[in-house]
Amino acid sequence: MFSVQERGRDPAYRTTDDSGRFQYHTRIGASLQIRTEREPESIPLNLGKGYIPMPNYSVPWSARPHHVNITQPLENIEIVVYPSCDVALDIRYEDGTPYAGSLYISSSGIIREASQTGTGGALVKGVPRGEGATLHLRDLKFGYSKSEFQLPSPDLGGSRPIIIYIPKDNEYAMGSIAVTFAEYANTPVSVRVLCNGLVAAAAQEISTSSVWESSPLRPGKYNVIITGEYASCIPEVEVKSNAVTTFEARAAIPASVRARILDPQGNPLVGATLALRGEFDAAFYPGRLQMRGVADTSGHDGVVEVGGIARGSFVAHVEALGYEPARLPVSLAAGQALDLGDVYLGVARGVCIINIKGASPDQRYQVVVLQNQGSTNTYPWRNVMGDSVRLEGLVLGRLYQIGVVLAGGGEVAYESVVLTVQDDPVVVEIDLAALKK
Numbered sequence: 001m002f003s004v005q006e007r008g009r010d011p012a013y014r015t016t017d018d019s020g021r022f023q024y025h026t027r028i029g030a031s032l033q034i035r036t037e038r039e040p041e042s043i044p045l046n047l048g049k050g051y052i053p054m055p056n057y058s059v060p061w062s063a064r065p066h067h068v069n070i071t072q073p074l075e076n077i078e079i080v081v082y083p084s085c086d087v088a089l090d091i092r093y094e095d096g097t098p099y100a101g102s103l104y105i106s107s108s109g110i111i112r113e114a115s116q117t118g119t120g121g122a123l124v125k126g127v128p129r130g131e132g133a134t135l136h137l138r139d140l141k142f143g144y145s146k147s148e149f150q151l152p153s154p155d156l157g158g159s160r161p162i163i164i165y166i167p168k169d170n171e172y173a174m175g176s177i178a179v180t181f182a183e184y185a186n187t188p189v190s191v192r193v194l195c196n197g198l199v200a201a202a203a204q205e206i207s208t209s210s211v212w213e214s215s216p217l218r219p220g221k222y223n224v225i226i227t228g229e230y231a232s233c234i235p236e237v238e239v240k241s242n243a244v245t246t247f248e249a250r251a252a253i254p255a256s257v258r259a260r261i262l263d264p265q266g267n268p269l270v271g272a273t274l275a276l277r278g279e280f281d282a283a284f285y286p287g288r289l290q291m292r293g294v295a296d297t298s299g300h301d302g303v304v305e306v307g308g309i310a311r312g313s314f315v316a317h318v319e320a321l322g323y324e325p326a327r328l329p330v331s332l333a334a335g336q337a338l339d340l341g342d343v344y345l346g347v348a349r350g351v352c353i354i355n356i357k358g359a360s361p362d363q364r365y366q367v368v369v370l371q372n373q374g375s376t377n378t379y380p381w382r383n384v385m386g387d388s389v390r391l392e393g394l395v396l397g398r399l400y401q402i403g404v405v406l407a408g409g410g411e412v413a414y415e416s417v418v419l420t421v422q423d424d425p426v427v428v429e430i431d432l433a434a435l436k437k
Contacts, residue, residue: 087124088161089114091137099137099166107133121161135164174216175239179224181212183251183334189228195220213244224249255332256307259340261298261318264347268302272320272345276309276330316340321420322397324348348396350419352426354389356404358433364407365432367391368414371398394419404430 091099098120104113105124114122127133179191190205191212206212217239224234230251239245261272275295298304311334318326323345332338354367367389394400396419403414415428 085127087127087133089122089124089135090120090161090163091122091135091166092120092163093166101137103135103137105133105135137166174218175241175243175245176216177214177222177224177237177239178244178246179212179226179234180246180248181251182248183253184228184230184249187229187251189226189249192225193217194223194225250311251334253311253335254308255311255334255336255338256305256309257316257330257332257338257340258303258305259316259318259343261302261304261320261343261345263323264344266344268300269298269320269323269345270300270302272298272302272304272318272323274298274304274306275317275319276306276314277317311336318343318345320345320397322348322395324422348422349393350396350422350425352391352394352400352402352417352419352428354391354402354404355427355429356388356432357429358431359406363432365404366407368403368405368412369394370401370403371395390425396420396422402428402430404432406432 087105089103091103093099100120102114103122103124104111105127106112107127112124112127114124177193181187181189188205193214195217219239219241221236221238224237224247226232226234226249230253232249232251234247234249237245237247257274257276259274261269261274263269273295274297296304296306309332311332313329313331316326316328316330318328324347326343326345328340328343330338330340356365359365369391391402394417398418400417400419401414402417403412405412413430413432415430417426417428419426
């Protein structure tokens with residue numbers, strides 16, 4: 001029994017027919033109040049949806065009073081009432097494994113949560129009968145971002161459970177990430193999962209004495225970020241459908257590399273550089289050691305040390321201006337202090353090409369090379385035939401004064417040169433036109 005009351009009139013009482021409908025004739029522009037006469041838990045009916053015969057207009061109903069405003073010049077309002085029923089479900093994966101997550105059923109605009117047994121069985125009470133219903137699954141082990149399965153209609157429920165199998169191979173199938181912490185010695189950490197810079201799984205404070213497993217994730221690649229006493233990152237973890245991808249978190253205990261860099265005579269090289277590189281520069285953990293990152297320079301004793309480095313395999317690049325670079329393979333364990341010992345660098349030499357301009361064809365000249373250390377190298381006399389002089393064996397990183405003097409003495413035309421690249425000759429032009437004998 002339902003009451004329909006129009007503003008300004010006495011209540012009118014109605015019962016539904018066999019189809020679950022009743023009609024009430026009202027005035028144009030009237031406001032109606034519709035209510036059940038008994039408490040919701042004591043009546044066998046739940047209101048489903050109210051339909052007013054105008055396009056695209058419907059409202060959900062429950063057992064409490066609702067109002068409907070008639071805004072179109074129509075005389076009738078039709079209310080559809082669906083009886084409720086209890087739905088028993090048996091939900092399993094295709095391999096027969098029972099589904100143990102939470103679920104709810106939506107029907108006629110009403111949502112009903114299920115009581116879950118944990119063995120695949122569920123009972124959903126008070127589901128409106130008549131329009132069919134949609135089952136929504138949540139928190140699946142290998143779940144779905146959207147899991148909707150149409151239930152039979154119109155007769156829901158009955159003496160036997162409705163059996164529903166969850167397909168594992170569809171576009172919604174998900175996976176998860178599991179992380180173990182063997183190296184962390186029960187150190188508290190925080191774990192979060194990122195995808196394209198966005199948080200896919202919020203940070204969780206956990207103890208490393210147990211395995212951490214993420215919530216269901218869509219298939220794809222994720223970065224697992226671990227923070228705490230020792231930070232760590234597991235990049236590009238691939239999540240596959242219906243699978244748990246397991247990784248071991250490698251504690252980021254910083255390592256260090258030390259070396260003494262010497263010239264061919266065994267003298268310490270000041271300002272030589274030690275850098276660790278691979279496909280990318282070695283990771284550096286700031287605050288661990290007072291170093292400047294993954295590269296540092298040697299002091300007066302030729303010693304250089306780089307700290308705060310993540311474990312891994314790298315190539316140690318040892319370089320000093322004017323010397324041949326050294327490349328040493330390096331493999332670092334967590335917390336390792338590696339000493340490369342004495343590293344000798346050979347002298348690096350380059351080429352300088354002198355182009356002579358402004359000389360007469362009958363003139364002869366001499367090339368003089370003066371190093372910043374004071375040594376002098378005089379090249380033989382040459383006839384000027386529009387050619388150039390190629391000077392080889394010049395040490396990289398040294399300052400040279402390269403001069404040209406005419407035969408018989410006189411003024412010298414010169415240029416200052418510093419060679420920095422071994423395989424790239426430096427070209428210098430010297431004009432003799434202004435020289436005086």
